Amino acid sequence: MEDKGQVLTSGDVSSLVIDNLCDRAGDQSATVACFYFDFAVKNEQSPASILGSLVKQLVYGQETPEEISLAYGNQKNAIGGRGPRLSDIVKMLEATSSKKRTFICIDAVDECVAGHRVKVLDSLNQILQRSPGTRIFMTGRQHILPEIRRRLAGITTIPISPKRNDIITYLHSRLAEDTTPDAMDSALEADILKNIPKDVSEM
Numbered sequence: 001m002e003d004k005g006q007v008l009t010s011g012d013v014s015s016l017v018i019d020n021l022c023d024r025a026g027d028q029s030a031t032v033a034c035f036y037f038d039f040a041v042k043n044e045q046s047p048a049s050i051l052g053s054l055v056k057q058l059v060y061g062q063e064t065p066e067e068i069s070l071a072y073g074n075q076k077n078a079i080g081g082r083g084p085r086l087s088d089i090v091k092m093l094e095a096t097s098s099k100k101r102t103f104i105c106i107d108a109v110d111e112c113v114a115g116h117r118v119k120v121l122d123s124l125n126q127i128l129q130r131s132p133g134t135r136i137f138m139t140g141r142q143h144i145l146p147e148i149r150r151r152l153a154g155i156t157t158i159p160i161s162p163k164r165n166d167i168i169t170y171l172h173s174r175l176a177e178d179t180t181p182d183a184m185d186s187a188l189e190a191d192i193l194k195n196i197p198k199d200v201s202e203m
Contacts, residue, residue, distance in 0.1 A: 013160070014107035017137050021103045030101040033057035037111035045112065047119040051089045054104060058096045090123045097131040109148070110140040117144070121151035128153070167197040 014036070021032045033054040037045060084092070096102070104124070112120060128134055140148070142159070149155060171193055178184060 032103045034105040037108040039111045097134045102134045105137045
């Protein structure tokens with residue numbers, strides 16, 4: 001996708017959506033929470049840590065709901081002071097999101113470990129069923145769309161496919177920022193501009 005000469009990645013699209021929602025949230029008495037999946041640390045991003053992060057964002061700057069305080073207090077008293085279970089965190093999200101209009105934004109859900117993704121999607125679906133004022137914005141690559149459709153009811157999808165000219169424009173902008181210009185000659189640059197757009201055309 002091209003906008004005023006700049007190519008927007010999935011992360012850029014998510015950032016624009018999140019910024020727009022945050023700008024409007026104050027006027028609409030709404031809350032916004034977001035999560036970015038990172039392939040490099042995917043095994044550390046468990047369903048409990050993902051949804052727990054959303055809870056923390058939604059209650060930040062507010063008086064913590066009693067049910068959340070009780071849940072964390074009960075777990076501290078457990079052996080080893082373990083964190084809340086996923087089921088407890090889902091209930092926290094339901095309680096928080098049911099109090100006001102809530103927007104949850106999740107970027108690059110395809111980077112989530114498959115087993116974790118099932119639990120995250122099922123948990124989000126449960127929240128949607130019990131908190132009708134909640135809306136979820138999610139980005140991911142095409143291959144996980146069937147799974148999302150199976151696990152999240154009533155979704156709307158907008159396909160975003162890169163055009164060859166978009167990719168070339170993006171590559172030109174990155175090459176112009178190269179901090180080692182002496183390592184690049186015209187032949188290498190031409191080779192990059194020829195081969196990379198072909199190789200990433202399905203991304």
